[in-house]
Amino acid sequence: MNYAADPAISDASLFGAVSKSLAKDSRSVHNRLHSIAHDSEFVTGVSEAFGLPLVANERCGRWYVSPERIADSVYFKSTDGHTGQWGFSLRRLNLHIIDLAVGSGGIVIVDSTRRGKRMPDALSKTVPIWCAVVNNAVFGAGSLHTSPAAVSASEHAQIEAQIGTWTQQLLSCGIDMATIREKLDKPLRPIWVTPDPALILPPEPPTFDDCYAIVLCTASRMVQDGTERRHGYTYVQGAADDHEAWASVITPNIFWANKELFLKASAHELEELIRDGRLQSQPTVDSLEILTNTGWLDISAIADTGIYIGKKQSVIHHYNDITDFDKIIDLSTSPTALPERDESNNNKEVLQLPIPAGKRGSKQLRLELPRIMAFFESTCLSSSKIRLVILCDTGSDFSVGAALSILSLYYNDDGEIKERVHKRVDKETVRRRLAFIVMQRKVNPSRATLLAVNSVLMGWNN
Structure with a gap:
């Protein structure tokens, strides 16, 4: 001008x-x-x-x-x-x-x-x-x-x-x-x-x-x-x-x-x-890479609960590549092929719910948490040994929200699973479970995600 x-x-x-x-x-x-x-x-x-x-x-x-x-x-x-x-x-x-x-x-x-x-x-x-x-x-x-x-x-x-x-x-x-x-x-x-x-x-x-x-x-x-x-x-x-x-x-x-x-x-x-766009890049150096049998994941165990949270380090084209886990909740936006039922993988259960980043994603998480709870109840509560991995794009936000909801509703203060431990969940329980997660993995869930978790759990009456 x-x-x-x-x-x-x-x-x-x-x-x-x-x-x-x-x-x-x-x-x-x-x-x-x-x-x-x-x-x-x-x-x-x-x-x-x-x-x-x-x-x-x-x-x-x-x-x-x-x-x-x-x-x-x-x-x-x-x-x-x-x-x-x-x-x-x-x-x-x-x-x-x-x-x-x-x-x-x-x-x-x-x-x-x-x-x-x-x-x-x-x-x-x-x-x-x-x-x-x-x-x-x-x-x-x-x-x-x-x-x-x-x-x-x-x-x-x-x-x-x-x-x-x-x-x-x-x-x-x-x-x-x-x-x-x-x-x-x-x-x-x-x-x-x-x-x-x-x-x-x-x-x-x-x-x-x-x-x-x-x-x-x-x-x-x-x-x-x-x-x-x-x-x-x-x-x-x-x-x-x-x-x-x-x-x-x-x-x-x-x-x-x-x-x-x-x-x-x-x-x-x-x-x-x-x-x-012709620039070199380097992998991040602050993630803990855990090699499954045929694929890379950046995941952390939540103590001895049987629950792991994190993200895919690279695009995994098929969930069969994640061989260390038979229960998978994938909230990431990167596409992954769902497993077909056959004799080799008839125990692999996958819930795929792509959630976008930001506050929009936190709102969607709020809507999807009941499905996540239902998936956990139907696939994990009856298992003698839980091997569940929850993935999201960052490994520190939506996967934390899902794990936090599960731990608040189904686990006691010692990290032991009980069938529907809390019929009603209060904020103190959620705070204690979040502290439990933070001790296991460096995470930074957004305020919007935590509000989504509180909103759903405070109204969980059954």
Whole structure:
């Protein structure tokens, strides 16, 4: 648009339009990828200086760490640390990370944030809350530690006043605290690291005799207006944040597989690369691959319940390829041929209910849960040994919702199956069963999926 040729546009409007256009250009894919590459060098330096493994905070943190360097990932949301909305999430317990922290002496959690903040709320408040709650649950005492550079004394006091309540919620949710107490012999202690020019990283990895160090690494440097001109590109603070809005087909794995190609390309050449779609990709490294007899699945057992949840690692063209299981609930959208009845597979029972992603999928799950319950009752309750696998596209959302419903309705607190244990299911039962699942697999079911499960189970009267 030729702004100057339109007399109806005021000087103020023209200035605003031009400023908005320049701001958008400064945050182009070209500038973002160069910024991410720059910040990743700082992240690597922090890991080496402390001698601790790197853990990506989903989803932003994964962009700043090459796949081969990611030891694990966590889900700590900034919304749980927003001022006045602090919380301890029982559906994002992240307790799986304790094993790595204990085994390595600590961990480095990586995240970033856009302009206006020195560090994301996930690192300044959500993780410190988590550390304090876990310490209190394990040791019966423990202080809240926050960074004075990010949290005021008043806000610190308000958060600290709620640690006891959140600790009781954790203790009452059904988690096996005895096992955690056996592992965690020292408290967790948050330590903050940001790319401040005055920062001096330790020349040798320090030792922490009295705690396990949870180093909270903010990848990007705080700059005025969120951007800063560098040699050959414009630096974007928190460039990886909100990647759905800018990354197009690029994912963290694709970025790292094509990093040198991306960084050598001009802005125009980069756009052509994205349009052509000829990019290398890498498999994710954070999944637990379990090889069945003839096919790959990314699945986890829910303790000794006989139920497994997860996803198909690659397209499985026939359910007969999944030979380790005779009961299959497939909620994924990838097509798979249903088994034909014959002497070799007459015991294989499959319920195929393709569910699309997002809130639309959660609404469909709500409609399909009665069919899932009926399938479980007809095929599993009469079995002497249950071998049921529940699959969905992500392995952490709809399959969790289906398993959660089954565990809430048919299993007791010890994970033992009983015929219709609960004629009515309350929210406390659902919370305890979700905690049971979270202890077995790193999952992140959406709020919409959990609402769908609660809606169906609260009305289950028979």
